Amino acid sequence: MELSNNIATTFMSSMKNASDWVTFAYDAPFARAVVFGVPIGGHLFVEGLLLVVILFLLSQKSYKPPKRPLTDKEIDELCDEWAPESLIPPIEAEMEKEPPVLESAAGPHTIIDGKDVVNFASANYLGLMGHEKLLESCTTALEKYGVGSCGPRGFYGTIDVHLDCEARIAKFLGTPDSILYSYGLSTMFSAIPAFCKKGDLVIVDEGVHWSIQNGLHLSKSTIVYFKHNNMESLRSTLEKVTQDNKRAKKLRRYIVVESVYQNSGQIAPLDEIIRLKEKYRFRVLLDESNSFGVLGESGRGLTEHYKVPIEKVDIITAAMGHALASEGGFCTGSNRVIDHQRLSSSGYVFSASLPPYLASAAITAIDVIDTTPQLLVKLRDNVKVLCTGLKGIQGLELASDILSPIVFLALKKSTGSLKSDLQLLEDIADRVLKEHSVFVVTSKRSTLDKCKLPVGIRLFVSAAHTESDLQKAYESLKSVAASVLTGQN
Amino acid sequence: MIIIPYLTALTAYFSYVLLFVFGQLRDFFRKLIDWWKASNVQGYAPICLGLEDFYIRRLYHRVQDCFQRPISSPPDAWFDVMERVSNDNNKTLKRTRKVSRCLNLGSYNYLGFAAPDEYCTPRVIQSLEKYFASTCGSRVEGGTTALHDELEEVVAKFVGKPAALVTGMGYVTNSAILPVLIGKSLPKESSHLTTVPDIQSNPMPLQTSTWQSLRLYSGLIRLAFRQNNHQETCYFMTRGGLIISDSLNHNSIVNGARGSGATVGVFQHNTPCHLEKVLREHIAAGQPRKNRPWKKIIVVIEGIYSMEGEFCKLPEIISICKKYKCIMYAKAYVYMDEAHSIGAVGKSGRGVCELLGVDTADVDIMMGTFSKSFGSCGGYIAGSKELIQYLKHTCPAHLYGTSLSPPAAQQIISSIKVILGEDGSNRGAQKLTQIRENSNYFRSELQKMGFEVLGDNDSPVMPIMLYNPAKIPAFSRECLKRNVAVVIVGFPATPLLLSRARICISAAHTREDMVRALEELIQYLKYTSPAHLYATSISPPAAQQIISSIKVILGEDGSSRGAQKLTQIRENSNYFRSELQKMGFEVLGDNDSPVMPIMLYNPAKIPAFSRECLKRNVAVVIVGFPATPLLLSRARICISAAHTREDMVRALEVISKVGDMVGIKYFPAEPKKPQLEENRVKVE
Incomplete structure (x- = not known):
């Protein structure tokens, strides 16, 4: 009791002290002051106290764990301890395999190991390889200009044939302008980062080839994949993207597709894509590498095939190493699109230009396509013959479109891993080459390739293949597949 | 290190500000007109946002005629530049039929193989007839001919490495191989199709034009101050590899490094001590966030820096790399990174390794291009047998890119044979002597004239500093008027202030060509110097005095007074x-x-x-x-x-x-040494 009394007394006295003090403070002469008609009373005192507290807190150092940078000696130790991995992983047995070496031009027939073989490995769709007119124009250009151009386009690497070639392509396709790249592979991965920047939205087919993947990666855009060549998936993706994100309207938005997919031989339904693009206000980037000079009545590509006006597709790129039997690539579109690339596209600005003889070969090749549309008809017939012939092949199925010049055979039943699938297909290709003298290739995948489509055997059909070549191809494939794949199962 | 004179920097900045303000004004009026016409397609964001193409529209178009000049002949020592006219203030240029024969100081034709060559061209045409212009396939898809195999052997032997891989384009070589060496490899086993990712999970960054312009401005400023403009760190993708790159490496390397997703460290251009510092810091710190040690470190340098004309300090850099167990990746031969240097320098044209006396075994990966000295196209990568084998299996350029065109391959083989003297003549050796002599002569003459020339002796690339934006097109146009074609390089390729003209000397240039070019450059000085344009000319007696006194100095007065x-x-x-x-x-x-x-x-x-x-x-x-x-x-x-x-x-x-x-004899002649010493003894 006494204790609690004691505490109470102490407490009371201290309270009294405090209240006295406060009263004193309130009574202090300045506390009665009236500022702008407002009596400030004890405010000034309380606020002054607050200020002191704040200043006191501010003057204190905030607690930080003391930073002790590594001493030189410690860094030395760390550097000594550091042991790098080897530059490359150990070589596996499959890597030691060398591709067949051609001893003559890669025409419909070529020579491997001194043996004449039927070539289904080169994308010489129109059979222009070895064409007299192309040879002539190449020779003339070589004699006039030499081989290389010794400089990028900006710095005296622009030769008149480059400009002629750009004009010829634009005229052929009916676009305002076009731009030449010195390598097919670099076309897409330079053009894409020129137009897509960080924050832009790109809807892309998951089956696109590496060059597009790399371009998208370099552009740092927001990338959304849709299921391979599945328009329903594209539609729902577009719907989702535009619905959920109001800001999407202010972004640049692109749909990136290939007209004939190198990884599967499927053809993109452009009419449907254009419909969706216009509905959701996206721009379309179309890679015509395997359809330029192939699809359409006169070889003008996918737009002609679907009778879509070419202006509806905003940016078209293509490699010239396929149907045109030349090398390099081009991009075509409106003037604004092309002009922008001439200073912003890294593969164009920072690389030596296309050797002039290849540009002149491309011009001649387009002339040939323009004058001999029969080639296109022959190619279509050949594809049809091969596809029909391959029907009923054991263990494999036709994954490509009936019109695609890339005939793609995928395994009916995957073994479960990409590696063993590829091994199996390689076996077939090897045996077809060795036993039947038909050169076909499997679709190889780089470690960098993000494409998840199944691998398969790829046959590049050419207009120069004869009926008997095609027959030989499907018959040999059928017989080898039967023996390899039955043994497997 | 380039030191810009204060006044020059000020005027250059002023010029850019002026251009910028006028550009903005013009953009403003354009916007008004566009709004009036309402011609833009509704609902689409413009294809070039905000300031992205401002530089092109408002700055580049003014000087457009100085770039992309078309030529109608091979880029030899002399070539035909086609004249162009513009009816819309340089916005578009039309070719005319008129050509002017100009001295070529712009092409990378270091050894003069650009023009048809007596040894190379017939062989090239032969291979064209045999293999045609293209293979229409990648190297693994029917694109490997016997010629490609031969080329790889020849190149490996030439650069002094066990094996080589040839690709169809130099740019792609860098941008496709760096990711293979250090990038993230994807798990190959997942063959299931991915579902569409939920868009919600993708953070959509705030994207207004203000943000974009801010980003662009900061980019401009960064470039203007020549800072590490490609320092990129992708924390989430890295597989534990680190790329240490020279700050002035070529765009293809920058893109390759970016594409690899590896962490990129940058060291000051050609400064081995800074490289060491950066390496130590990175090794000590380990991988970002995880703090684990790096799996491997690749140091990427160039042999000759094409915009600077400098050789890399290879011996010093190699010793540092050896000390810290790093992998050297030197772009070594044809574009002057061994892109520019291969073929062009070294006693037998084998590039900087030969020139600087470095054993090629010390450089783990050598890269180069054929589009410069060899007058062809394509690129190579040379290294150990295992490395090349691995790359042949994994490199996308090898698996997907069309193989090098056979005639181009033949051109490289033949030109290497000429360089090595295997064609049965000594033309190769002559060319190499010629380019060295030409380069050194031209460089020393330029320096004597008072130009600020960058780069090292023996290097055939000579940048002449211009700084001021107005001088860029002026230099190019005036030279062209006098039939000398030079390359000028401005903002995106160089930092904003450091614009320059670049001269590339070729073995095909004769002494007369060079004397002529130098005269033209003097003419240019006459044209631009205000003292020449505005001041009264020197009075005749004064001129006579100068002439006479020079005669005396040279002893042309018939006495030895000058010498005395x-x-x-x-x-x-x-x-x-x-x-x-x-x-x-x-x-x-x-x-x-x-x-x-x-x-x-x-x-x-x-x-x-x-x-x-x-x-x-x-x-x-x-x-x-x-x-x-x-x-x-x-x-x-x-x-x-x-x-x-x-x-x-x-x-x-x-x-x-x-x-x-x-009292100004601050260093008395006889310091009182004994006294000083005594004092010292006392102290001790």
Whole structure:
């Protein structure tokens, strides 16, 4: 009791002290002051106290764990301890395999190991390889200009044939302008980062080839994949993207597709894509590498095939190493699109230009396509013959479109891993080459390739293949597949 | 290190600000007109947002005629530049049929293989007939001909590595191989199709035009100050690899590094000590966030920096790399990174390794291009057998890209044969001597003329600094008017302020060509120098005096007076300088120089020295602030060949006396050494 009394007394006295003090403070002469008609009373005192507290807190150092940078000696130790991995992983047995070496031009027939073989490995769709007119124009250009151009386009690497070639392509396709790249592979991965920047939205087919993947990666855009060549998936993706994100309207938005997919031989339904693009206000980037000079009545590509006006597709790129039997690539579109690339596209600005003889070969090749549309008809017939012939092949199925010049055979039943699938297909290709003298290739995948489509055997059909070549191809494939794949199962 | 004169930097910045303001004004009016016409397609964001193409529209279009000039002949020592006209203020240019024959100082035709060649061209045409212009397939898809195999062997032997891989384009070589070496490899086993990712999970960054313009501005500023413009760190993708890259590496390397997703560290251009610092920091810190040690580190450099004309300091960099167990990736031969240097430098054209005496075994990966010295196209990568085998299995350029065109491959084989003298002539050796001589002659002449030339001796690439944006097109146009084609390089390729003209010397240039080019450059100086344009011309008697005196100096007056005068002034200067120094004055300057500043420092001593000397009949010049810094006032003595020995003895006597009076013998001739030593002993 006494204790609690004691505490109470102490407490009371201290309270009294405090209240006295406060009263004193309130009574202090300045506390009665009236500022702008407002009596400030004890405010000034309380606020002054607050200020002191704040200043006191501010003057204190905030607690930080003391930073002790590594001493030189410690860094030395760390550097000594550091042991790098080897530059490359150990070589596996499959890597030691060398591709067949051609001893003559890669025409419909070529020579491997001194043996004449039927070539289904080169994308010489129109059979222009070895064409007299192309040879002539190449020779003339070589004699006039030499081989290389010794400089990028900006710095005296622009030769008149480059400009002629750009004009010829634009005229052929009916676009305002076009731009030449010195390598097919670099076309897409330079053009894409020129137009897509960080924050832009790109809807892309998951089956696109590496060059597009790399371009998208370099552009740092927001990338959304849709299921391979599945328009329903594209539609729902577009719907989702535009619905959920109001800001999407202010972004640049692109749909990136290939007209004939190198990884599967499927053809993109452009009419449907254009419909969706216009509905959701996206721009379309179309890679015509395997359809330029192939699809359409006169070889003008996918737009002609679907009778879509070419202006509806905003940016078209293509490699010239396929149907045109030349090398390099081009991009075509409106003037604004092309002009922008001439200073912003890294593969164009920072690389030596296309050797002039290849540009002149491309011009001649387009002339040939323009004058001999029969080639296109022959190619279509050949594809049809091969596809029909391959029907009923054991263990494999036709994954490509009936019109695609890339005939793609995928395994009916995957073994479960990409590696063993590829091994199996390689076996077939090897045996077809060795036993039947038909050169076909499997679709190889780089470690960098993000494409998840199944691998398969790829046959590049050419207009120069004869009926008997095609027959030989499907018959040999059928017989080898039967023996390899039955043994497997 | 380039040091920009203060005034130049100021005027250059001013010019850019002016261009920017006018560009913005024009954009504003354009916007008004566009709005009036309402022609833009509704609902689409513009294809170039905000300031993205501002530079092109408002700056580049003004000077567009200086770039992309079409030519209608091979890019040899002389070529035909096609004239272009514009009806819309340079926005579009139309080719005309008119050509002008110009001296080519722009192409990378270092060894003169650009033009049809007596040895190479027939072989190239033969291979065209045999293999055609293209293979229409990648290397693994029917694109490997016997010619490609031969080429790879020849290249490996030429660069001194066990194996080589050839690709169809130099740019792709870098941008496709770096990711393979260090990038993230994807799990190959997942063959299931991915579902569409939920868009919600993708953070959509705030994207307004303000943000974009802010980003662009900051980018411009960063570039302007030449900072590490490709430092990129992708924390989430890295597989534990680190790329250390020179700050001025070529765009293809930058793209390759970016594409690899590895962490990229940047060291100051060609500064081995900074490389070491960066390496130590990174090794000590380990991988970002995880702090684990790096799996491997690749140091990427170029052989010759194409915009600088400099050789890399290969021996120093190699020793650092060895110390820290890093992998060297040197772009070594044809574009002057061994892109530019292969074929062009070295005793037998084998690039910087040969030139700088470095064993090729020390460079783990050598890369180069064929589009420069060899006059072809394509690129190579050379390294150990295992490395090449691995790349042949994984590199996308090898698996997906169309293989090198057979005639181009033949061109490389033939030109290497010429370089090595295997064609049965000594043309290759001649070419190599020629390019070295040409380069060194041209560089020294340029420097004598007073241009600021970057780069090292023996390097065929010579950047001439221009700085000011208005001078960029002026230099190019005026040279073209005089039939010399030069390359000018401005903002995106160089930092904003450091625009330059670049001259590439070729073995195909003759001495007459070069004398001519130099004359044109003098002409340019005449054209741009305000002193030449605005000041009254030199008076005829004065001109005559100069001519006559030069004749005397050269001994063309028929006497040896010129030579005597030159000896006299040297002797006089050296005598006077050494005497002054003995007396204890602080004398600046070098031996043989006739100008000797004597430091005074104290303002009171300035007039005192002058007045006392004059009293004793010796006239000296004194210099104080603003001509010198405030503290560093001095007296300046200029010796003449007309001074006799007696004159000088007398002058020295006077100066010595006055020096004692004024107290400016800051270094007394005989310091009291013994005393000093005694003092020291005492202290100990």
